[in-house]
Amino acid sequence: MKGRIAAIVMAVLLALYLALIGTRAVQFILTGEPVAIGIGVALIVLPVIGAWALWRELEFGFRSQELVRRLDEAGEADLGLPRSPSGRVDRQAADDAFDRFRTDAEARPDSWQAWLRLGLAYDAAGDRRRARRAVRQAIGLERAAR
Known part of the structure; x- marks a missing residue:
């Protein structure tokens, strides 16, 4: 907000x-x-x-x-990554689990959900530039699906 x-x-x-x-x-x-x-x-x-x-x-x-x-x-936003007491995603865990999200996006290239989850994973890993690119891809796919 x-x-x-x-x-x-x-x-x-x-x-x-x-x-x-x-x-x-x-x-x-x-x-x-x-x-x-x-x-x-x-x-x-x-x-x-x-x-x-x-x-x-x-x-x-x-x-x-x-x-x-x-x-x-849809119940798909939780990346299943451990969080610190402050609520931040553990960056090392995000780095370790990153391949899972990338593989999912590669397996389903037309799925805005997979690309958005990849963007969230990039963000959790601290790679903002790639996170924005993946989220833009998700936005474009969702817009095309409408």
Whole structure:
């Protein structure tokens, strides 16, 4: 829940930033000076790129959260890995059990569930880049299955 609130706060702050910087950008462009026009255009383009990147991250978060919820409802979200008293997955156990999840995803390449579990296993092992890639694959497969 904290992540969702933080994402919403960031989106609101970005919208406020876009509104404020947009007026400044127009003022730069209206001066007619070539350098000021360049600055004004940059003040418009760069925040738009930032907004696009934020949207992609929010969309990824919402879609992955929905898939994890569906996987949990089906009783398949538990990776069966031991946890520390704080609730974190034991990283060594995640590394040791990782081949099981990779083999499952390779055996069922069209299963978004298998790819999502692989992404969760990557995350538990601390490999965030591969975790995101596997979860994106799961999102794409689920979207194609609809």
